[in-house]
Amino acid sequence: MKEDISKVRLSYGRAISRRQFMNRFYELFMNSSPIVAHKLAATDIEKQQELLSQAVNMVILFPQGNKIATNAIKRIRESHHRDGLDIKPEYYSFWVDSLVMALAEHDPEFDNELEQAWRKVVQNAIDYIVEGY
Template identity: 30%
Template structure:
């Protein structure tokens, strides 16, 4: 990613985080519309889940801002999502990303098509890393 894209992503991300809990509420409300996803989250402590999502997004943001492809901090998360644990199939990450975009659109007043493309570009390496453990 270019420095301009990184700055745009960081600014949009921070606008979303300013909304606080709303970003994560909107994300999960949208993500759980999928029956397959909803089934995976049965019995989930969503307060904890939202904190874990926030942490993973900050890890991904850090990797983008630092221009580092080191997602090893996500390794535990990736192993937990793998076939032999939570069994989260790779196709669900597209729904995850679409839900993230939905939440960003709702929570970032300056979000547009260019911002969405930058978010997708920023998130994809982390998604690929996690999915590779499947």
């Protein structure tokens, strides 16, 4: 896992340095399902993109037990709960697949191995968030 996290951090650095990356992730996510579009209909896109770019960092740091990341993911687990934003466990695959697609377009070093590393790292935080649903 440690090696995967290092690879993923470098990959995220490469992707986020390209201006269009976050826009594209958000666009792919919005278009991934009518359910997602509906949930995010009233959302301020610019604000959400900023929050999301920080949230991805927290997702990456979460598996190693980083304290700030643990708190951040805990907060997301609470806000996305059935009594709050009500994000059903099955919606998270839209998020992951959109992220992977945006990475594939923006990280020039993206390949199959890196995709597996990303999916493994991200799944950790998602499992934790979904357990709290």
